[in-house]
Every structure is written in structure tokens, then in C-alpha cells.
Amino acid sequence: xxxxxxxxxxxxxxxxxxxxxxxxxxxxxxxxxxxxxxxxxxxxxxxxxxxxxxxxxxxxxxxxxxxxxxxxxxxxxxxxxxxxxxxxxxxxxxxxxxxxxxxxxxxxxxxxxxxxxxxxxxxxxxxxxxxxxxxxxxxxxxxxxxxxxxxxxxxxxxxxxxxxxxxxxxxxxxxxxxxxxxxxxxxxxxxxxxxxxxxxxxxxxxxxxxxxxxxxxxxxxxxxxxxxxxxxxxxxxxxxxxxxxxxxxxxxxxxxxxxxxxxxxxxxxxxxxxxxxxxxxxxxxxxxxxxxxxxxxxxxxxxxxxxxxxxxxxxxxxxxxxxxxxxxxxxxxxxxxxxxxxxxxxxxx
Numbered sequence: 001x002x003x004x005x006x007x008x009x010x011x012x013x014x015x016x017x018x019x020x021x022x023x024x025x026x027x028x029x030x031x032x033x034x035x036x037x038x039x040x041x042x043x044x045x046x047x048x049x050x051x052x053x054x055x056x057x058x059x060x061x062x063x064x065x066x067x068x069x070x071x072x073x074x075x076x077x078x079x080x081x082x083x084x085x086x087x088x089x090x091x092x093x094x095x096x097x098x099x100x101x102x103x104x105x106x107x108x109x110x111x112x113x114x115x116x117x118x119x120x121x122x123x124x125x126x127x128x129x130x131x132x133x134x135x136x137x138x139x140x141x142x143x144x145x146x147x148x149x150x151x152x153x154x155x156x157x158x159x160x161x162x163x164x165x166x167x168x169x170x171x172x173x174x175x176x177x178x179x180x181x182x183x184x185x186x187x188x189x190x191x192x193x194x195x196x197x198x199x200x201x202x203x204x205x206x207x208x209x210x211x212x213x214x215x216x217x218x219x220x221x222x223x224x225x226x227x228x229x230x231x232x233x234x235x236x237x238x239x240x241x242x243x244x245x246x247x248x249x250x251x252x253x254x255x256x257x258x259x260x261x262x263x264x265x266x267x268x269x270x271x272x273x274x275x276x277x278x279x280x281x282x283x284x285x286x287x288x289x290x291x292x293x294x295x296x297x298x299x300x301x302x303x304x305x306x307x308x309x310x311x312x313x314x315x316x317x318x319x320x321x322x323x324x325x326x327x328x329x330x331x332x333x334x335x336x337x338x339x340x341x342x343x344x345x346x347x348x349x
Contacts, residue, residue, distance in 0.1 A: 233258065275295070
């Protein structure tokens with residue numbers, strides 16, 4: 001601002017006047033900049049919020065709760081046998097009814113069957129049937145998935161076009177028709193290659209994936225694990241280390257286990273802070289099968305916690321569920337002869 005009473009040179013006044021005038025004719029005028037759009041404002045807002053959250057985490061790091069190790073002998077014991085009415089496709093475990101005791105959920109070509117332990121006996125608790133249009137073309141090998149997402153089991157099978165959302169209402173197992181596709185992990189849906197028994201294409205395809213959160217390292221730091229079975233029968237496993245809960249997870253380590261079959265699971269059964277990989281062999285259907293347990297990062301051939309062969313039947317499913325409600329997850333392997341509807345359940349104790 002020019003104050004009155006101060007002497008100003010004539011040249012300075014002329015210069016200010018020229019700056020205020022429009023550009024001379026023939027000179028290229030710089031186009032006005034467009035005002036920032038709403039997306040830019042939102043981007044800045046998200047960035048600022050993330051900075052504040054990160055700063056709060058650094059200033060007040062979460063209290064870590066290291067796991068308390070429990071004794072697991074890693075021995076197989078026969079749990080029982082059931083006739084499912086149709087060959088087993090896949091198996092998973094969860095406590096969907098919230099009674100403190102976990103259940104097993106068997107997916108066949110026709111049904112989803114809830115199985116529990118009552119006393120010392122294995123029992124069917126309920127079943128719901130897949131409905132809707134049959135899938136075309138149908139792969140030669142029946143393929144299925146079973147993933148728990150938000151207290152609901154989302155199950156899919158290659159014989160039907162749509163998934164089932166399975167839950168309990170009181171003491172009744174219920175289901176509603178879901179979306180097409182196979183839920184591999186929460187938020188991750190895969191589609192089968194037309195007429196094939198794998199997902200994706202022949203170059204980047206896979207036979208299935210499982211993701212597990214709620215795991216912690218020996219110091220209590222949260223981790224997430226994802227395992228995917230490649231078309232070459234390798235289990236590719238990626239581990240993410242998380243800042244607080246599942247907030248701010250970053251890639252940490254990767255592992256690769258060859259000669260793996262379609263049945264596999266990840267869990268920290270003995271709670272030593274090193275999750276176990278429970279997986280089967282890569283033999284052809286009808287060949288003798290085996291189940292292996294190894295801590296992630298360990299060599300299966302040198303440091304396997306369990307290596308058990310099955311000469312009569314193959315392992316069609318592996319699941320972890322706290323069947324007796326003692327707070328420790330039970331590893332269950334479902335063994336059946338190819339095409340048979342009857343399965344033998346074996347528990348790792």
C-alpha cells in the first residue's frame with residue numbers, strides 16, 4: 001500500500017499502471033487456471049486424516065499382547081465318520097452360532113452342512129441346499145469355496161451359478177442366495193475359467209486362496225497372511241505386518257511351499273506367534289495322500305511338526321475350529337475315497 005504524503009517517483013507509478021492494464025495486442029495471454037475440483041479437495045482431506053492417524057499411532061503405540069503358548073502334541077485321532085449324501089468339495093470352520101463352540105462347514109456339490117461335536121460324537125447340526133440355475137459349462141472336477149465374512153459363511157460351488165450366504169437364526173441353519181463367483185477372501189471374488197477347475201486364466205490362474213487375520217507375532221504385533229495355490233501346485237504365502245490391528249499393514253515376508261494339494265489352512269494353533277501351514281500332498285485323485293504341518297518360514301522336510309500319510313483315501317478338506325470350546329483351535333482333516341459320500345474326520349491333537 002502506498003501511503004499519502006510519501007513521495008513516489010513517476011516511473012514507479014507508470015510501472016504500476018502498466019501491470020494493471022491487460023496484455024498488449026498480439027501477445028499471448030496465459031489461460032486462467034481452472035479451479036480445483038472436489039476430488040482434489042477430498043484427496044487432500046484423506047491425506048491429512050491419514051497423517052493425523054499415523055501421528056497418533058506413533059505418539060501412542062498400541063499395547064501389544066504377546067500370545068501365550070499352549071501344548072499341542074500334533075497327533076492324529078479319529079473324530080468320527082459322516083455320510084454327507086454327496087462328495088465333499090471343501091471344508092472350513094467357524095463359530096457362526098456364537099455358542100462358544102466352533103462348527104465345521106462342509107460344502108458338497110449340492111449342500112452346505114454344519115457339523116459339530118456333541119459330547120464325544122460328531123453330529124450333523126443342519127444343512128441348506130444350493131438353489132438356482134446350474135452352472136454351464138461345468139468343469140469336470142467340482143470346485144468350491146467357503147469363506148467367513150462378517151459372521152456369515154459365503155459358500156460357492158461350480159455346479160451352481162450363485163453362492164449361498166449361510167447363517168444361523170436361533171437354532172436353525174438358514175441361507176439366502178448370494179452373488180455369482182467364489183469369495184476367496186473378504187472383498188476378493190474370483191471367477192472360474194470357463195469349463196476349467198481353476199480361477200483366472202492359464203497364465204496367472206490359481207486353484208484357490210485363503211486369507212487369515214487376527215494373528216500376532218511373538219511380540220504381539222498383528223499380522224495378516226494370504227496363501228494361494230498356483231497351477232504348478234505351489235503354495236505362495238505372503239505375510240503383512242500391521243501397525244495397529246489391521247490398520248496400516250505393510251508387506252513383510254513371503255514363503256513358497258511346493259508339492260501342495262487343494263486342501264490347506266493357516267492358523268497359529270499352538271500360539272507361539274508363528275502361524276502353522278496345514279496342507280496336503282499334490283498327488284492325483286485316488287493316490288495315497290498325506291497331511292503336513294509346518295511353521296511359516298520353516299523347511300517342511302527338516303522341521304515338519306506333523307507328516308502323516310493316508311493310504312486309503314485322500315484329504316478333501318482341512319479346517320480349524322474350536323470344537324470343544326476350550327479356547328484352542330482343533331485342526332480337522334476330512335478324508336474320503338474319490339467319489340464317496342462318506343468322510344472320515346481326523347483331529348490333530
